[in-house]
Amino acid sequence: MTPPSILRGAIAVCLTLTSPLLWAGSLPVPTDARVVDQRPAVEQERVYPMGPVRKISGRLRVEGKVESRGQVSSVTYELPVERTAREAFTSAREALQREGGYPLFWCQGRDCGEASIWANDVFGSARLNGGDEQQAFILLRRSAEQADTLVALYSVTRGNRRAYLHVEEFVADSPLGEVLPTPATVLREMRDTGKLDYPDLAAPRPAWVSLLARSLNLDSTLRASLSGEQAEAWREQLVKAGVRNARLEVGNAPTEGVHLELIR
Numbered sequence: 001m002t003p004p005s006i007l008r009g010a011i012a013v014c015l016t017l018t019s020p021l022l023w024a025g026s027l028p029v030p031t032d033a034r035v036v037d038q039r040p041a042v043e044q045e046r047v048y049p050m051g052p053v054r055k056i057s058g059r060l061r062v063e064g065k066v067e068s069r070g071q072v073s074s075v076t077y078e079l080p081v082e083r084t085a086r087e088a089f090t091s092a093r094e095a096l097q098r099e100g101g102y103p104l105f106w107c108q109g110r111d112c113g114e115a116s117i118w119a120n121d122v123f124g125s126a127r128l129n130g131g132d133e134q135q136a137f138i139l140l141r142r143s144a145e146q147a148d149t150l151v152a153l154y155s156v157t158r159g160n161r162r163a164y165l166h167v168e169e170f171v172a173d174s175p176l177g178e179v180l181p182t183p184a185t186v187l188r189e190m191r192d193t194g195k196l197d198y199p200d201l202a203a204p205r206p207a208w209v210s211l212l213a214r215s216l217n218l219d220s221t222l223r224a225s226l227s228g229e230q231a232e233a234w235r236e237q238l239v240k241a242g243v244r245n246a247r248l249e250v251g252n253a254p255t256e257g258v259h260l261e262l263i264r
Contacts, residue, residue, distance in 0.1 A: 027151065028095040030088040030165055033077035037125060041073040046170050048139050048152060049122065050105040050182055052113035060121050066104065066139070066150065066179055074168040076125060085163035089136045089155035092165065094193075096151055101140035102198060104150075106185045108136045115156055123154065128164055130156035141179065143199045148172040180207060186215035190222065190262055199257040203230045204237040212260070213241035220244075223263040225251035234258055 051063025079088050097103075112118065115135045119128035134157035142149045152168040181189075190196055201208060216222060216238070224247065226234050231250045239245050253259050 027167055027169065028092040029075075029167075030077055030079055030083065030091070032080040032083070033088070033165065034080075035075060036078045036127065036164070037074075037076035039072075039074045041071045041171075043070065043173070044072055045069045046072050047122075048105075048150065048170070049113075049137075050139065052107065052111060053117045053122065054113050055117060055121075060117065064105075064182065066176070068170075068172045068174070068176060070148075070170055070172040072168065072170050074123075074166065076127065076164055076166045079163040079165060081161075083163070085134065085155035085157045085165065086136065088163070088165045089138075089153060092153050092167065093138055093140075096140050096153075097193075097197070100143040100146075100199060101151060102143065102181070102196075103185050103189055104139045104141050104179060104181045106138040106188050109133045112137050118154060119156070123166055123168070125166070128154065128156050128166055130158040130164075134158075141176075147200065148174075148176050150176075178207065180211050183211060183215040183218060186211065187218045190215070190224070190260070191219075194262040194264075196260040197255065197257070198259075199255070201257040202228070204234050209234075209237045209241050213238050213243050216243050216247070220247075223247045223249070224260045225249040225253075225263055226258060226260055227251040227253035227255050228258040230258065 046068060048066045049062040050065055054061050079085065110132050112135050115130050115132045118135065118137065119125055135155065137152070137154045140151045141147065142151065148171065150170040152170070154166040155164065157163045186196065198208070216224065226248060228234070235248045235250055238248060249263065251261060253261065
């Protein structure tokens with residue numbers, strides 16, 4: 001099997017450009033970053049947390065997870081002193097989402113749990129052991145024909161102020177099926193980016209209607225417009241699921257699937 005795109009061309013990437021991101025295959029690389037760990041694709045069972053991580057009696061515990069077998073590859077970058085872990089994380093996340101990925105789980109700071117657990121138990125890299133408040137994690141699922149590919153980003157700053165960005169790609173051996181984002185992640189994305197894009201969703205699906213309704217109702221002050229061929233159907237279903245009618249409008253943004261945009 002051809003290794004996932006994360007590693008193709010990574011070593012040969014020119015790190016002298018001035019744009020915030022370069023690219024290794026289909027994944028972003030922080031400009032002027034130094035590769036400090038690179039792991040080629042191997043087949044293994046992989047578990048990605050979808051909630052804060054903690055340990056109970058020495059065993060890893062998470063509220064939710066994605067678990068499957070497939071090809072895993074990763075690269076860890078040490079960032080130059082003039083760039084922060086948050087900047088690198090945000091740039092990489094935005095670049096991936098422009099390519100069609102959407103978050104399944106997104107946390108920052110102490111909301112992620114203990115940084116030492118992410119470093120040692122989730123990613124198996126003591127180098128990533130930093131401060132609990134100085135970390136961020138996002139698990140994205142690619143869209144369309146790449147829907148069985150996940151990309152994990154983890155950034156952290158250590159006590160010595162060295163900042164790192166870890167990029168991991170997982171290509172499942174078998175279909176992942178329907179995996180829904182967490183409501184808190186949907187709300188975080190809406191607040192942070194002002195929009196939600198789900199290109200694989202056309203007509204409303206009950207599970208997604210329930211998820212979006214729960215997410216929007218976590219903050220009853222938010223108002224949103226919905227665009228897409230089935231936008232009116234989505235609005236009707238969300239109202240039936242408990243979102244106040246006055247909080248939803250039908251928009252006309254060109255889109256595939258369904259697009260939600262925050263009304264400021």
